[in-house]
Amino acid sequence: MMNILHAISVFEVKVLFPLIRLVQIAIVSLFPSDNSLYPTQANVQDSQTFDFIIVGAGSAGCVLANRLTEVSDWNVLLIEAGDDPPRASIIPGLSIIVASALPDWNYYTVDDGYSSQGLKTKTIHNRKGKMLGGSSGTNFMYYVRGNKIDYDKWAQDGNEGWNWNNVSKYFKKSEKIKSESIMKSDAADLHGKDGFLSVTQPDWGDIPKDYLNAFKEQGHDILLDYNGHQQLGYGMSSFTSDEIARQNTAFSFLSPIKTRKNLHVLKNTLARKILLDTNKRAIGVEARLPGGQIIKLKAKNEVILSAGAINTPQLLMLSGIGPKNHLEEMKIDVVLDSPNVGQNMQDHALIPLIISGEKKFISILENIKPLGETTRFPMASFLGFVTLNKSQSYPDYQVTAVPTPTGALLPPLLCSDTFSIKDNSIIALADKTQTRGALFALVTHLHPKSRGRINLRSTNPEDSPLIYSGYFSNEDDLENFAKYVEDYITVINTTYFKQIEAQVIDLKIDECKGISFGSHEYWRCYVLNLASTQYHAVSTCRMGVEGQGVVDARLRVRGVTGLRVVDASVMPSLTSGNINAPVIMVAEKAGDMIKEDFGIKL
Structure with a gap:
């Protein structure tokens, strides 16, 4: 019997999963873009002038375009390297199932020969959405604001106006909460009802009840609203979704204003360089149009970079703004020696951790039922935010947990398709879940000390940059992450997990052979070799005081004029959770700051 089940596991990983990838691609092609939802392609001329040019129509850029075009006298150009989102990315449940086939920049980290060696390529796929809405159209839709202390620390580090009391109103401004239970709770005053971004909390009934009770027995509070x-x-x-659609920022912030006369959108257009005059003032951008023509577009007031934590520093360096030594090495004329451009990259490293569940027969039809849940996340999901130091009010690690039934394809498929873990580990996982359910979890180190960086690969704007993850370059991160894993898995000692004889599943990692499974040294090895990204890179153009920050507290690039950055790269440090909501907040706040700076009364 065991040999038959093992054969099924091998078949799934070696044959079925590659077929599923082909099906994912086919599904995306069968659900092309609905162009009627989005602004039409702008017609532009070489040297045409706009009041503002925004580079990048992702989580931040779409929000900013919405808010700046509220000023009817301002003409705003939004430049996006991708196209309209395919319809498959808008259908909430379907978008999760086909996530790996959605338009993507296809970036990979550099193999450092140290971390992430248990992945197939020994590098990490840094998935970044390449379409209107950017990564808000490819993420898993979790809506997490982070912790009050995250933002108070930003302000304490010299970034005036970024404390919690100031930023919280911008979370509320963007939000359209659609949860009666939350709005009847004591956290109702923290939420907004009139914003563009719908936020929902699906009711999964009793599905996660046993698991949540186990965590309660372990000593954790059970929360109605972790954004409370x-x-x-x-x-x-x-989730950033409603009964109709995934709330990517193109759908939620651009679609409602698609006919505004002062909004101009260029799609399939790559910004190649920022144009600066002899006074170090940004006066426009050089861009490649869909047909290949390279033109210059002028900005009367400002150029605003919203291309993300990887592409924004790349564009700055291509334009001569960055670390002098690196620019000279690349033979780029140095306009401004800005040593922190592309440096100080922080990211949320995560690892999958699977605990076996009940031995319960589930029919094939029941197992594929979640595939029909296209209006919401395909399976019940809950989040945990945990600290080892019980005296602190912010978390050390995050748990993203999904209970799965017997024989579910989701755990091995995610580990194979999304995190690219080696096949032998995927087969070991499939073996253990053929006859049992599982609690599939991603455990995330929320506040790493390690830093990565972005360098140029070449002076060709079409070439991807070099991404150095920097994972565990600070030894403390490896030690702490192993402790977080050990803390999390103590839940198997609770009543429910003992009743079902739950076990932590051994993924049989090649790099950890000879180390006793479950020992502290084993978990250090496990974390080191399976670490992947939660796609939360920040701080590569961080906000900070002069001499430390690439941008000031109003997000203006230090050392030049007419140039601002509004995206995840300006965040001084990681927030305690998924970053999509904080990036939207940054854009909302930036919109008001820009209006103030140009004399618009709010």
Whole structure:
């Protein structure tokens, strides 16, 4: 019997999963873009002038375009390297199933010969959405604001106006909460009802009840709303989706204003360089149009970079703004020696951790039923925010947990398709879940000390940059992450997990052979070799005081004029959770700051 089940596992990993990838691609092609939802392609001329040029129509860029075009006298050009989102990316449940086939920049980290060696390529696929809405159209839709202390620390580090009391109103401004239970709770005052971004919390009934009770027995609070007054604890997930569509920022912020006369959108257009005059003022951008023509577009007021934590520093360096030594090495004329451009990259490293569940027969039809849940996340999901130091009010690690039934394809498929773990580990996982359910979890180190960086690969704007993850370059991160894993898995000692004889599944990692499974040294090895990204790169153009920050507290690039950065790259440090909501907040706040700077009364 075991040989038959093993054969099924091998078949799934070696034959079925590659077929599923082909099906994912086919599904995306069968659900092309609905062009009627989005602004039409602008017609532009060489040297044409706009009041503002925004580079990048992702989580931040779409929000900013919406807010700046509220000023009817301003003409705003939004440049996006991708196209309209395919319809498959808008259908909430379907978008998760086909996530790996959605338009992507296809970036990979550099193999450092140290971390992530248990992945197939020994490099990490840094998935970044390449379409209107950017990564808000490819992520898993979790809506997490982070912790009050995250933002208070930003302000304490010299970034005036970024404390929690100031930024919280911008979370509320963007939000259209659609949860009666949350709006009837004591956290209602923290949420907005009139914004563009719908946020929902699906009701999964009793599916996660046993698991949540186990975490409660372990000593954790069970939260109605982890975006409320308390973040520490476990609670059901909130998502940027509603009954109709995934709330990527193109759908939620651009579609409602698609006919504004002062909004101009260029799609399939790559910004190649920022144009600067002899006074170090940004006066426009050089861009490649869809047909290949390279033109110059002028900005009367400002050029605003919203291309993300990888592409924004790349564009700055291509334009001569960056670390002098690196620019000279690349034979780029140095306009401004800005040593922190592309440096200080922080990211949320995560690892999959699977605990076996009940031995319960589930029919094939029941197992594929979640595939029909296209209006929401395909399976019940809850999040946990945990600290080892019980005296602190912010979390050390995050748990993203999904209970799965017997024989579910989701755990091995995610590990193979999304995180690219080696096949032998995927087969070991499939073996253990053929006859048992599982609690599939991603454990995330929320506040790493390690830093990565972005360098230029070449002076060709079409070439991807070099991405150095920097994972575990600070030894403390490896030690702490192993402790977080050990803390999380103590849940198997609770009543429910003992009743079902739950076990932590051994993924049989090649690099950890000879180390006793479950020992502290084993978990250090496990974390080191399976670490992948939660796609939360930040701080490559961080906000900070002069001499440290690439941008100031109003997000203006230090050392030049007419140039601002509004995206994840300006965040001084990682927030305690998924970053899509914080990036949208940054754009909302930036919109007001820009209006103020140009004399618009709010």
